[in-house]
Amino acid sequence: MRFRRTTTRPADGSFAGTEVELTAMTRDLEAIHHEVSLPRLHQAVGEWTEHVRTSRRGFLVGAGAVAGGALLAACSSGAVGSSKAVGSPHATSSPATLTGDLAVAGLAASLENLAVGAYDAGIRAATAGKLGTVPPAVVTFATTARSQHAQHGQAWNSILTAAGHKAITAPDPVLGPMITQQLGQVHDVVGLAKLALSLEDVAAATYQAGIGSLSSTSAVKVAASIQPVELQHAAILLFALGQYPVPNAFSPTSGARPVSDLKG
16 A cells, blocks of 8 residues: 545545555654654643642632631621631532633543544544454554544643643543544544544644634643644544545644534
8 A cells, every 4th residue: 555645535445555654653753743743742731730730829819818807807797606607619520610711721631532532433433353453553553643642631730730630531521422423433543534634634723713712821821831742643644545645734723623512
């Protein structure tokens, strides 16, 4: 088999490329990720979490001052027996409580969780022989992409937990059932690649939309450091499927996941 820069694929349902080429692309993908993308992501996450922690400290100081003032007022008025108490911020349990940039972080985490789950399912099916003959290089690429999605999800969740929220461990609540259904209809490696490509396209579009909607500079940096990786995944899948790897001069936002779906 040979990779072809066309818009068609082999009639037998196999990949339009060699294992050597796919292996080389995956190796380059991982090298760029560790040398460029991941360091930038860690730096951006560090900036955002520090901003979040600073904001929380300011909130707690302000809340303490208000509570102290209220307590003094109550004592001076003789209302010592009041049963009301001032609580501190605690980890929330529902994505519906997320707002602003943190809502985008929650959505992104749920989308990365979905990608991890989809790649896991695909890898299990491939190694169990349920997709016919699957070249080892395909599994290597899937494993690599899955690992990178997991790292992205961990980055978003570290921001949420720094802000006092629980990590988002569930997949995208609307897109998840659709992907599960589509996975049940995949019977060969090409079908799996097409499904993975659709997920990568949605992720890239969601990050592109997020870059335009996020308010803090550090939040934009996080999204901007992840989106190119999703586009790289998509490019490799397109090339392996015999399609032109860069179909758009600019990254589109069509198909981006809305934050409203996370909130229910």
